[in-house]
Amino acid sequence: MSLLTPLLRTRALTDFFSDEQTVQGMLDFEAALAMAQAQCGVIPASAMHPIVAACRAENLDFPALAHDAANAGNLAIPLVKQLTQRVKAGDAEASRYVHWGATSQDAIDTGRVLQLRQALDETDKRLQRVMQVLAEQVEHHRQTLMPGRTWMQHALPITFGLKLAGTLDALLRWQQRLAEMRPRVLALQFGGAAGTLASLKLQGPEVAQRLAETLHLSLPDTPWHSQRDRIIEVASWYAGLGGTLGKLANDFSLLMQTEVAEVSEPIAEGRGGSSAMPHKRNPVGCAVILAAVQRTPGLMATLYAAQIQQHERALGGWQAEWETLPELLMLVGGVMENSEILLRGMQVNAQKMRDDLDITHGLIMAESVTQALAAFIGKADAHHVVEKICHRAIALDCPLQPLLENDPLVSQHLFPEQLTPLLDPANAIGSTEHFVRQVLARYQEQGNEYPLSS
Numbered sequence: 001m002s003l004l005t006p007l008l009r010t011r012a013l014t015d016f017f018s019d020e021q022t023v024q025g026m027l028d029f030e031a032a033l034a035m036a037q038a039q040c041g042v043i044p045a046s047a048m049h050p051i052v053a054a055c056r057a058e059n060l061d062f063p064a065l066a067h068d069a070a071n072a073g074n075l076a077i078p079l080v081k082q083l084t085q086r087v088k089a090g091d092a093e094a095s096r097y098v099h100w101g102a103t104s105q106d107a108i109d110t111g112r113v114l115q116l117r118q119a120l121d122e123t124d125k126r127l128q129r130v131m132q133v134l135a136e137q138v139e140h141h142r143q144t145l146m147p148g149r150t151w152m153q154h155a156l157p158i159t160f161g162l163k164l165a166g167t168l169d170a171l172l173r174w175q176q177r178l179a180e181m182r183p184r185v186l187a188l189q190f191g192g193a194a195g196t197l198a199s200l201k202l203q204g205p206e207v208a209q210r211l212a213e214t215l216h217l218s219l220p221d222t223p224w225h226s227q228r229d230r231i232i233e234v235a236s237w238y239a240g241l242g243g244t245l246g247k248l249a250n251d252f253s254l255l256m257q258t259e260v261a262e263v264s265e266p267i268a269e270g271r272g273g274s275s276a277m278p279h280k281r282n283p284v285g286c287a288v289i290l291a292a293v294q295r296t297p298g299l300m301a302t303l304y305a306a307q308i309q310q311h312e313r314a315l316g317g318w319q320a321e322w323e324t325l326p327e328l329l330m331l332v333g334g335v336m337e338n339s340e341i342l343l344r345g346m347q348v349n350a351q352k353m354r355d356d357l358d359i360t361h362g363l364i365m366a367e368s369v370t371q372a373l374a375a376f377i378g379k380a381d382a383h384h385v386v387e388k389i390c391h392r393a394i395a396l397d398c399p400l401q402p403l404l405e406n407d408p409l410v411s412q413h414l415f416p417e418q419l420t421p422l423l424d425p426a427n428a429i430g431s432t433e434h435f436v437r438q439v440l441a442r443y444q445e446q447g448n449e450y451p452l453s454s
Helices: 002-009 019-039 045-054 062-072 076-090 104-140 160-185 198-215 229-255 284-293 296-305 317-345 350-356 363-377 379-396 400-406 408-413 416-422 432-445
Strands: 145-150 153-159
Touching: 002 284, 002 317, 019 045, 019 062, 019 076, 019 104, 019 198, 045 076, 062 076, 076 104, 104 160, 104 229, 104 317, 104 432, 145 160, 145 350, 153 160, 153 363, 153 432, 160 229, 160 432, 229 284, 229 296, 229 317, 284 317, 296 317, 363 379, 363 400, 363 408, 363 416, 379 400, 379 408, 400 408, 400 416
Parallel strands: none
Antiparallel strands: 145 153
């Protein structure tokens, strides 16, 4: 399905999970294992260099590797076989110590962790880029009035800056979680056949420590062959991040509907067109983001189901992770890249947002009037009175203010010069500025920087 890769996965994280990178991750484990064991005196020092030199992906026969994996049940077994033959061609004695004391899962899991580290590094950079452009848009639109919507209906006035700040606030939490989980999930897998390192006798812990240091990974208290919480944690992080950006794309696409037209996607040659209708500007960026995000629950379901693994080594569950986890990460990598493009080039029709506040002829401000009237007759009675007047305004399709001014009870307590500011959306955004200011301050407190316009 490589034709769809530029559309759905882009190259943000996809390159880290190529066949070459998958194989190289396992070979990096094998090279580090040889170095650690030579340093600990487990294998002859003379065996280390031939093994390390052979641990290059270009040295392996990939078609043969794929063919043999079908019979072996995993990639590591034929990989170790090819690696051993490669070392043997140059140093028969050294080839005896390839993969010494390790098991297939040690190579596969640690190789995957090394890929994850690269992916997490790139993810951190891309997340910062998304947040930077988002913070700039929050700052730019902190005073841009628009209708707030609940249950898909007009609720109360908000600002577009506040709407975007909600997304930025969530992304800041994902940034914190990313930093917190890195040492937990970037952990060495090294336990041997049954998680005891029995073949290394009493030197197992020493070799494991040196191996973790060589690979710059954390050393877990026990091997985690059939305890897959680390996999679930990193997958859940990506799925959650995708959900946050998916919510942004969903809201954006709704605001882009013809009848709303408050925003539009970036303009580019060939972007968003229709094969039949020349006038169309479809939210293609949002569609791609949502298509990816809608796949993540199914992928997560597979990974959660795969946690039920048998005894010390799994049958089926572990194998189910091999394609599922990279697919999830690659899709969310595409979500991040497409979200950055969307945010950076989005067009905002501030005047249409302001005009849409008036399409209900003042009804969106009914709560402000209710609150003011409640000071005189109580909340429940005020709500009942204003609600009846709102229903009349809807039935007559007329502005709310004249009906309020002509109502005997309302006019007894609220004069026209009081009603006018009560019906002005600019006077009803509450603590919006406070919330926006807090999010932008938190953004900078977490070490992120961007040029403020004020």
